Amino acid sequence: MKKSVFLHSWAPDDVLADLKEHFDVDQVNIFETGSLDRETFNRHVAGKDGILVQQNRVDAEMLAEHAGKLQVVANVAVGVDNIDVEAATKHGIQITNTPDVLTEAVADMSMALTLAVARRVVEADRYTRAGKFQGNPFPLFWGADITGETFGIVGMGRIGQALARRAKGFGLDILYHKRTRLDAATEKELGATWASLDDLLKKARFIVLLTPLTPETKHLITARELGLMREDAYLVNISRGPVVEEAALVDALKAKRIAGAALDVFEFEPKFSDELPKLDNVVLTPHIGSASSGTRAGMVRLAAKNLKAALLGEAVPSPVNKV
Numbered sequence: 001m002k003k004s005v006f007l008h009s010w011a012p013d014d015v016l017a018d019l020k021e022h023f024d025v026d027q028v029n030i031f032e033t034g035s036l037d038r039e040t041f042n043r044h045v046a047g048k049d050g051i052l053v054q055q056n057r058v059d060a061e062m063l064a065e066h067a068g069k070l071q072v073v074a075n076v077a078v079g080v081d082n083i084d085v086e087a088a089t090k091h092g093i094q095i096t097n098t099p100d101v102l103t104e105a106v107a108d109m110s111m112a113l114t115l116a117v118a119r120r121v122v123e124a125d126r127y128t129r130a131g132k133f134q135g136n137p138f139p140l141f142w143g144a145d146i147t148g149e150t151f152g153i154v155g156m157g158r159i160g161q162a163l164a165r166r167a168k169g170f171g172l173d174i175l176y177h178k179r180t181r182l183d184a185a186t187e188k189e190l191g192a193t194w195a196s197l198d199d200l201l202k203k204a205r206f207i208v209l210l211t212p213l214t215p216e217t218k219h220l221i222t223a224r225e226l227g228l229m230r231e232d233a234y235l236v237n238i239s240r241g242p243v244v245e246e247a248a249l250v251d252a253l254k255a256k257r258i259a260g261a262a263l264d265v266f267e268f269e270p271k272f273s274d275e276l277p278k279l280d281n282v283v284l285t286p287h288i289g290s291a292s293s294g295t296r297a298g299m300v301r302l303a304a305k306n307l308k309a310a311l312l313g314e315a316v317p318s319p320v321n322k323v
Contacts, residue, residue: 003049003311008036008056009076012169012297015304017230022308023050045070050307052076052300060087067091072310074303075265075320076309078102081213081240095320096306100158101298104289106238107162109289110208111170113236113262114151117283118206119143144205144232144259147171152204154197154220156182163208164190177202201228206236213240224246226258234260238289241265241272249277253282264289 004024011019011032024242026044029037035056036044042062045051050072051058058073061099063084071084072094078095088095115244116122120143127133127141153160153170161182176182181194197220201207203265207229211217221235221244229235235258237244246267252258253276260281269287276282290296302317309316 005050005051005052005307005311006043009052009054009300009303011052011300011304015301019304019308023311050311052303052307055082058083060084061183063087063091063268064092067093071174072096072307074307074310075156075302076299079212079240080320082274089321089323092323094310094316096310096318097320098256098299098302098306098315099318101302102295103158104161104208105295106159106289107166108292109264109285110163110210110236110238112168113238113264113283113285114206114208114234115146117234117260117262117281118146122283123280132206141253142255144211144234149173150175150203150215152195152200152207154200154207154209155193156192157210160210161186161190163210164192164218175204188302197225198228201225202230204315205230205232206234207219207244208295211239213242218242219245221245223251226252227296229258230240232255232259234243234258234262236262241267241269246273250279253279256281306321 002022002024004026005019007025007027008027008030016027028044036068038057041056045066050071052074054076064087070093072097073088075083076098078099080095083095085095090119100155120141124141149169149172151167151174153163153174153176156178160176164176167174168191174190175195176192177195177197177200187193209221212219219242226248242269245258250273253261262283264285265287275286290299305317
């Protein structure tokens with residue numbers, strides 16, 4: 001008898017065919033249905049040996065309810081803050097993620113957001129679409145210079161290092177903050193210098209947040225940290241929304257205590273402050289850091305490999321916990 005799996009995800013045809021060859025597959029294609037409410041999602045999980053999810057919340061209560069049958073949760077993301085990993089480990093449930101696949105796409109988007117907010121691309125686009133472009137007066141949409149400025153990266157894992165390589169190409173002086181400092185050879189290759197978080201915030205013109213969401217990084221950036229930043233500084237958050245205290249950021253943007261921000265993620269996502277869209281000095285995107293077609297397909301492929309390996313007793317490509 002085949003084991004059963006639930007996919008709350010789109011999947012390439014060949015991936016879906018392969019899974020169906022090995023398992024009884026219950027799929028809810030997120031392209032067609034969108035997100036499921038918790039009750040409906042939980043109903044699909046019932047009786048399944050494995051599930052493949054795209055940022056669905058899998059909490060301790062749900063894991064306890066399905067323990068004994070559920071063997072693996074394959075997450076289509078690097079971060080697993082949507083899953084109670086501790087509870088899963090307690091019940092012997094394998095959690096997996098999709099590292100590496102999205103590194104370059106997120107690094108690209110990090111640089112794109114930096115350039116967009118610095119050069120006021122979104123403001124200029126709205127202005128042009130509104131039919132206001134009647135000539136090019138000298139003061140029109142002056143933005144920030146990039147080359148020669150100081151670029152701060154908070155979180156120097158795979159994505160941070162890929163971003164540093166891009167920043168180096170723009171002639172930026174790179175500071176980074178990471179709990180465990182990189183080795184000297186890697187620092188030299190990246191042209192990056194370690195700094196404490198406070199020093200980085202004080203010195204950098206552009207600051208990109210790339211940390212995972214953990215109890216230690218929740219509200220890593222509050223009114224205090226924003227107060228350390230330069231008045232001409234820009235904050236880019238492409239990590240997780242709760243890393244930044246959103247209300248404090250809104251206050252800082254409204255008061256122009258910092259020059260601007262670009263946000264791909266939000267503290268109470270998908271909701272966000274009503275004040276943000278009213279501000280010209282902020283760029284807003286809907287959590288699309290890894291949203292290139294090749295990258296998203298690659299993430300689903302890796303998640304499916306994780307799911308299949310865990311259920312067939314094979315070595316799991318990217319485990320998060322030990323079970």
